Amino acid sequence: MLLLVPACAPGQVDGPTTDKARALAMDVDGDRVFSDVVALAGLHAKDTRVDCASLNSRADTWCNLTNDAARRFLEERFRSLGLSPVADEVMDHPATRNVVVDLRGTSKPDEVVLVGAHFDAFFMGADDNSSGVAVMLELARLLATRPLARTVRFVGFDHEEIGLVGSTRHARGRPAPKVSLVFDCVGYADSTPGSQASPVGFPSSPAGDFLAVVANDVSRSRAEEVLQVAAGHGAPPLVPIISPGLGAGPLSGNLMRSDHAPFWLAGESAVFFTDTANFRNKNYHTRLDTPDTLNRPFLTGVAKAAAMAVVAWGDAP
Amino acid sequence: MRPALLLALVATSSLAEEPFASRFTVGLETLGAISLTQVRTQGGFGGGVHASFSLGPQWQVHAKAAWLWGLGSHTLVRVGGGWQREGTWRPLLSANLALGLGGALDVGTPDRLPARGPTLGAMLGAALLRWEVDGLIVSALEVEAGLSTEFLATGFRAGVTVFSLGARL
Structure with missing residues (x-):
């Protein structure tokens, strides 16, 4: 009798993969991650602003949106790792130029x-979203010399702030990845009681010291895998938030505010890491979103959690 | 179908001894409801059906099923009983058990995710704007509130039936 039992059920990561994930996370260089945040924030501060009139707004926030210098930084860093980034350009208004680079899988290269x-940001954008870009770059550094079984595709999304434009175009234009991991605002933490606000209908948390691992029903098992491999192994406290269905309900809109949303709406599996942005960080979308306001140990822990998640998904049988 | 038919026959046979026309009422309602605990929020707006059986002029048992959308979609089943005033103005006070099946927002405690599952609740309700005329029962702004659990934590459950229309069979 043939028993058709999967090697590892969804929501469970096998032992060897878990061990490999945790070993890789040990190599996360927190100083490097933070120095990338500082570099990116400095570039945003000096970069040429996006023409806010073309966005039908002259508000101060919209007139301090930048993307060009951060994109070039991202491309240069990928090249310095021996990778070959491709500019995925769409000229329709608003024009976007995502940065895409594949780290080809060793045994399952067709699975991504x-x-x-x-990489676009208002003002200096240290938390939103230089922190997320820096974590992505650290993963690229760690994996560039240690490819996984599956292909890891790094994507710098353009013009998220305008309305998830780059990620929407990316999600529509390519075959579905096996799973996506998106970072947006992953560097701010505050353990002071009362520092964490919650949207209406969400349970309240006493302090803003956790990383939200946001999934929907499709990606729920992926969030379970993140908890399994990363909880208690150098990651900050991980609070899973699972939105029902595809996540597009009228009462769960706050969970759709970043680049994972186009993947959710396409019925694909995607997990979102965030410090909850404006529900915790009072500097959100202001001139005060600067590197010195970030929590370096928290940011390092997020990079470790991300490394463990990507190895779990990229290398599991 | 056989138990339902038997119940109907019993009810019909006893009608001649009762001053009111029928023991069975069925109807439609539109409502909103929410269950909120520390790890699971389930709620939404929608509509449903209800049926009741009179145990006498003032007492009834009832069952309700509703389909709600908001945080995903879920089915809300309520069973219970209550007391209602005799006359045209028929306010109803009720006690209900509620079972929510389907979509919900789950928020785990640090490093732990609750298992998928239903919510269960116990509620007290009041339907003060409720009238019966010629076997037609109309009610508005029924409210109910109580406790809810998803078997990990205990929280709050509430609902508002915006409008309900029933008819005696």
Whole structure:
């Protein structure tokens, strides 16, 4: 009798893969991650602003949106790792130029684990989203010399702030990845009681010291895998938030505010890492979103959690 | 179908001894409901059906099923009983058990995710704007509130039936 039992059920990661994931996370260089945040924030501060009139707004926030210098930084860093980034350009208004680079899988190259973060930002954008870009770059550094079984696709999304434009175009234009991991605002933490706000209908948390691992019903098992491999192994406290269905319900809109949303709406599996942005960080979308406001140990822990998640998804049988 | 038929026959046979026309009422309602605990939020707006059986002029048992959308979609089943005033104005006070099946927002405790599953609740309700005329029962703004659990934590459950229309069979 042939027993058709999968090697590892969804929501469970096998022992060897878990061990490999945790070993890789040990190599995360927190100083490097933070120095990338500082570099990116400095580039945003000096970069040429996006023409806010073309966005039908002259509000201060919209007139301090930048993307060009951060994109070039991202491309240069990928090249320095021996990778070959491709500019995925769409000229329709608003024009977007995502940065895409594949780290080809060793045994299952047709299966893709996508790792993404948007590189456009308001003002210096240290938390939103230089922190996410820096974590993505650290994963690229760690994996560039240690490819996984599946292909890892790193994507710098353009113009998230305008309305998830780059990620929407990316999700529509390519075959579905096996799973996507998106970072947006992953560097701010505050353990002071009362520092964490919650949307209406969400349970309240006493302090903003956790990383939200946001999934929907499709990607729920992926969130379970993140908890399994990463909880208690150098990651900050991980709070899973599972949105029902595809996540598009009218009462769960706050969970759809970043680049994972186009993947959710396409019925694909995607997990979103965030410090909850404006529900915790009072500097969100202001001139005060600067590197010195970030929590370096928290940011390092997020990079470790991300490394463990990507190895779990990219290398599991 | 056989138990239902038997119940109907019993009810019909006893009608001659009762001052009111029928023991069975069925109807439609539109409502919103929410169950909120520390790890699971389930709720939404929608509509449903209800049926009741009178145990006498003032007492009834009832069952309700509703389909709600908001945080995903879920089915809300309620069973219970209550007391209602005699006359045209028929306010109803009720006690209900509620079972929510389907979509919900789950928020785990640090490093732990609750298992998929239903929510269960116990509620008290009041339907003060409720009238019966010629076997037609109309009610508005029924409210109910109580406790809810998803077997990990205990929280709050509430609902508002915006409008309900029933008819005696």
